[in-house]
Amino acid sequence: MDYDLITIGAGGGAYPAAFRLARLGLKILMVDSKGVMSGNCLAEGCVPSKSVREVAEHWERQRRFSSFGLKGDLVLDFERMMNHKDSVQKVRYQQHDGELSRTPGLSLLKGKAKMVSKHDISVLTDDGERLFRGKHILIASGSDVFIPPIPGANLCLTSHDLYKMNSAIHSCPSSVIVIGGGYVGLETATFFAAFGSSVTVLELGDQLLPGIDSEIVSMLVPQLSSLITPVLSAQVLSVTSQSEGKKRVKYRHNQTEVDISAEMVFMAAGRRPVIPDGAREAGVVMGPRGIEVDDRMRTNVPHVFACGDVNGRTPLFHAAVRQSLVCAHQIMGGEHASDRMDFGSVPTTVFTLPAASYVGLTPSILKERSIPFKRATYFFEEDSRAQIFGETAGGIHLFFHSETLKLLGGYVVGIDAENLIGEIGLAVSAGLSAMDLASFADQHPMASEGISKAARSLF
Numbered sequence: 448m449d450y451d452l453i454t455i456g457a458g459g460g461a462y463p464a465a466f467r468l469a470r471l472g473l474k475i476l477m478v479d480s481k482g483v484m485s486g487n488c489l490a491e492g493c494v495p496s497k498s499v500r501e502v503a504e505h506w507e508r509q510r511r512f513s514s515f516g517l518k519g520d521l522v523l524d525f526e527r528m529m530n531h532k533d534s535v536q537k538v539r540y541q542q543h544d545g546e547l548s549r550t551p552g553l554s555l556l557k558g559k560a561k562m563v564s565k566h567d568i569s570v571l572t573d574d575g576e577r578l579f580r581g582k583h584i585l586i587a588s589g590s591d592v593f594i595p596p597i598p599g600a601n602l603c604l605t606s607h608d609l610y611k612m613n614s615a616i617h618s619c620p621s622s623v624i625v626i627g628g629g630y631v632g633l634e635t636a637t638f639f640a641a642f643g644s645s646v647t648v649l650e651l652g653d654q655l656l657p658g659i660d661s662e663i664v665s666m667l668v669p670q671l672s673s674l675i676t677p678v679l680s681a682q683v684l685s686v687t688s689q690s691e692g693k694k695r696v697k698y699r700h701n702q703t704e705v706d707i708s709a710e711m712v713f714m715a716a717g718r719r720p721v722i723p724d725g726a727r728e729a730g731v732v733m734g735p736r737g738i739e740v741d742d743r744m745r746t747n748v749p750h751v752f753a754c755g756d757v758n759g760r761t762p763l764f765h766a767a768v769r770q771s772l773v774c775a776h777q778i779m780g781g782e783h784a785s786d787r788m789d790f791g792s793v794p795t796t797v798f799t800l801p802a803a804s805y806v807g808l809t810p811s812i813l814k815e816r817s818i819p820f821k822r823a824t825y826f827f828e829e830d831s832r833a834q835i836f837g838e839t840a841g842g843i844h845l846f847f848h849s850e851t852l853k854l855l856g857g858y859v860v861g862i863d864a865e866n867l868i869g870e871i872g873l874a875v876s877a878g879l880s881a882m883d884l885a886s887f888a889d890q891h892p893m894a895s896e897g898i899s900k901a902a903r904s905l906f
């Protein structure tokens with residue numbers, strides 16, 4: 448059967464393009480092995496992990512609020528929290544089903560897709576193999592958990608086990624060892640620590656969150672729960688089972704072998720792109736991070752696009768969505784399409800407690816590229832909302848070009864970081880200057896007033 452577009456995957460990298468083009472009258476097929484939309488984000492990623500995070504944040508705040516007059520003991524019902532997470536996932540799947548059924552010209556097929564040529568896709572479904580031909584192909588097959596070759600790694604839980612519907616765990620472990628101090632590892636460590644678990648994070652690199660500017664990481668780490676113990680440059684050697692369900696992890700640190708044990712070991716050593724079978728044979732070129740694409744989301748094969756985690760450029764849900772829309776505009780406009788993916792202004796948040804968020808160019812990159820810049824800072828110590836919440840650590844840091852005063856980037860660690868970075872990201876993406884930000888009436892008493900206040904400090 449012929450389609451204008453076939454997507455391999457139906458996550459954030461695929462469905463925005465599919466819906467946009469279907470509304471224009473194109474005939475679209477999305478193929479996903481899960482048989483539902485939203486990929487990893489809804490199944491085991493952003494939404495379920497943030498459902499847990501919000502409970503953890505309220506729990507932490509409640510403790511502090513007892514000294515502000517809100518007395519009483521809250522009790523965590525872990526099972527109900529996980530049920531709530533499941534119900535958010537369910538409601539979003541129903542919402543997506545509704546959107547799909549209201550969109551003529553767009554269908555979703557459950558099955559595993561394979562490229563048999565540059566235009567032909569075979570899909571292994573529950574009822575056998577089916578063949579389809581696409582004028583355009585969008586590879587949006589995402590990424591999957593990477594399990595390093597550590598003996599006993601199969602004894603560890605992953606984000607899939609924890610955040611899927613009907614989670615593998617039903618109570619809060621008293622102790623957790625997390626292998627990998629990146630996004631997933633540190634966020635999950637934070638949630639468990641908020642619920643009272645003691646957590647050891649074993650990170651191979653010499654800083655937590657190795658992909659993030661060390662200045663940001665050094666602002667965040669002292670603010671994390673004291674129940675989290677990070678061990679840097681830790682080389683994990685093995686994971687073994689002990690009595691009473693405990694697990695033992697052996698690792699090498701400073702030339703010494705160390706043994707620790709915990710109720711649960713969580714593996715968060717990264718993710719790898721999922722390259723559909725046949726893509727290489729169809730001539731699609733791979734780069735070091737995944738499928739190679741340009742800023743129009745084109746691969747080297749005309750009419751074959753790759754969006755989202757599979758290209759490894761900015762493995763975040765909202766970045767996948769934006770890339771997908773750029774791809775749709777490229778298919779609509781061809782050589783005349785003017786839309787481009789701006790990989791440099793995607794806001795990123797590590798949803799720890801507190802969060803750390805950044806966008807654009809941060810100090811180490813500015814220094815590395817010898818770009819002259821001015822820093823404008825606002826500390827939450829002087830912020831009314833932060834004082835109201837008793838969360839005055841951290842602040843807003845903005846970086847402007849020294850000559851043009853154009854905003855190049857910024858980061859926030861502390862209260863509302865995850866929301867503040869949206870306004871800063873929009874300003875970076877729109878090419879705004881310090882004067883633009885300084886002359887905007889940012890709302891009081893919200894932490895966002897710190898953005899214009901920081902900019903005003905330059906005048």
Ligand SMILES: Cc1cc2nc3c(=O)[nH]c(=O)nc-3n(C[C@H](O)[C@H](O)[C@H](O)COP(=O)(O)OP(=O)(O)OC[C@H]3O[C@@H](n4cnc5c(N)ncnc54)[C@H](O)[C@@H]3O)c2cc1C
Nearest residue numbers: 456458459460480486487492493560589755756762763764
């Ligand atoms: C624990 C966790 C928390 C996260 N939290 C956040 C967050 O807070 N914010 C954020 O922005 N990002 C977050 N992310 C990252 C985010 O989930 C991904 O960046 C995003 O889901 C990528 O979308 P995608 O469409 O590229 O890929 P995916 O969501 O992985 O979707 C790809 C789909 O393709 C399907 N597929 C693969 N191969 C085939 C094939 N051959 N045939 C048919 N179907 C196939 C898969 O089944 C999958 O459904 C998180 C990730 C994890 C693991």
Ligand SMILES: NC(=O)c1ccc[n+]([C@@H]2O[C@H](COP(=O)([O-])OP(=O)(O)OC[C@H]3O[C@@H](n4cnc5c(N)ncnc54)[C@H](O)[C@@H]3O)[C@@H](O)[C@H]2O)c1
Nearest residue numbers: 595627628629630631632650651652716717718762796798
């Ligand atoms: N808040 C968010 O937006 C969010 C949340 C979760 C995930 N994500 C996305 O998903 C991607 C994957 O996240 P992730 O945390 O799985 O990967 P990651 O690459 O961020 O972190 C993996 C960490 O594991 C370490 N590591 C690798 N092998 C190890 C080993 N053998 N022993 C100890 N440590 C080891 C790495 O040095 C790294 O620090 C991220 O890049 C991010 O883009 C985003």
